[in-house]
Amino acid sequence: MGDNGSVWLPDPGTALAGEVDSLFWFVFWTSTVMFAMVVLAKVYFMVKYKRKDDRDVPAPVEESKILEAAWIVVPTILVLIVFTWGFDVFVKLSSAPPDAYQINVRAQQWSWEFAYDEGATSYTELYVPVGRPVKLNMTSADVLHSFYIPSFRVKHDVIPNRYTSVWFQAEEAGEYNIHCTEYCGTQHSGMNAKVVAVSEEDFAAWIAEQSQDLPPAVLGQQVFAQCQACHSIDGTPGIGPSLAGIYGEEHEFTDGSTAVVDDDYLLESIINPMAKIRKGYQPVMPAGFSALSQKQLDGLVAYIKSLE
Ligand code: CUA
Numbered sequence: 271m272g273d274n275g276s277v278w279l280p281d282p283g284t285a286l287a288g289e290v291d292s293l294f295w296f297v298f299w300t301s302t303v304m305f306a307m308v309v310l311a312k313v314y315f316m317v318k319y320k321r322k323d324d325r326d327v328p329a330p331v332e333e334s335k336i337l338e339a340a341w342i343v344v345p346t347i348l349v350l351i352v353f354t355w356g357f358d359v360f361v362k363l364s365s366a367p368p369d370a371y372q373i374n375v376r377a378q379q380w381s382w383e384f385a386y387d388e389g390a391t392s393y394t395e396l397y398v399p400v401g402r403p404v405k406l407n408m409t410s411a412d413v414l415h416s417f418y419i420p421s422f423r424v425k426h427d428v429i430p431n432r433y434t435s436v437w438f439q440a441e442e443a444g445e446y447n448i449h450c451t452e453y454c455g456t457q458h459s460g461m462n463a464k465v466v467a468v469s470e471e472d473f474a475a476w477i478a479e480q481s482q483d484l485p486p487a488v489l490g491q492q493v494f495a496q497c498q499a500c501h502s503i504d505g506t507p508g509i510g511p512s513l514a515g516i517y518g519e520e521h522e523f524t525d526g527s528t529a530v531v532d533d534d535y536l537l538e539s540i541i542n543p544m545a546k547i548r549k550g551y552q553p554v555m556p557a558g559f560s561a562l563s564q565k566q567l568d569g570l571v572a573y574i575k576s577l578e
Pocket of ligand 1: 380
């Protein structure tokens with residue numbers, strides 16, 4: 271994920287991100303100039319006033335009222351500029367326009383779920399229309415997470431039993447990384463997604479397509495995006511076992527018992543992951559998947575059965 275990693279800030283993807291950057295660079299450059307002035311003055315004075323022999327006695331120093339006033343007044347003005355400017359940007363970042371398009375975001379170890387008003391749901395891609403304000407209403411199913419879109423300069427904690435929100439207006443069609451920035455367990459670093467900003471027409475078409483009734487295995491494949499951080503579909507073991515071609519296999523569990531993989535076993539392992547722990551794996555799968563709808567569960571089972 272993400273080929274735009276850099277020590278520099280990614281290009282701002284919203285107008286407000288540009289304002290955040292302006293403020294950031296103002297603080298950065300005033301700090302840099304003041305730091306340079308202090309260090310240069312220090313070096314100059316160290317050389318100029320170095321004690322040259324034991325009998326050196328410095329002349330008494332007369333204070334300069336102008337100099338003293340300057341170092342009180344100038345920093346005070348700078349701090350007030352940063353405060354008013356920062357407050358202005360903060361208020362803009364915290365207040366979504368009332369006509370914003372709203373999307374519900376649910377964080378769960380270790381994936382994001384994006385639910386749209388029209389009934390569509392997505393997991394690894396957050397579809398948004400370009401040129402229209404979008405507000406995300408976010409909550410968590412388990413622990414603290416934090417939702418971060420570096421290109422949009424928006425970031426907010428996502429908290430269980432409470433709603434928080436961010437808003438943005440993408441300026442250009444494109445893809446932008448989403449990261450979880452609150453350590454939330456084993457697969458925290460894999461808890462990524464991306465914003466896919468598309469034109470209004472493409473967005474409407476995508477919503478219409480998603481809201482249709484899909485064949486169970488196709489729906490299941492979409493839902494499975496939530497599982498990919500831990501379960502591969504190509505045979506590679508991860509945090510959890512790979513699900514490639516497991517249907518019909520005989521599995522051995524940590525308590526020594528065995529079972530053949532059938533529909534019931536798959537469903538049980540999704541909604542009650544502690545019931546059977548595969549030998550060689552830790553009991554770390556989150557319990558939250560029991561909150562999926564029956565349709566989504568049926569879809570997942572159908573999809574896993576179809577894997578070869
Ligand atoms: Cu979710 Cu880190």
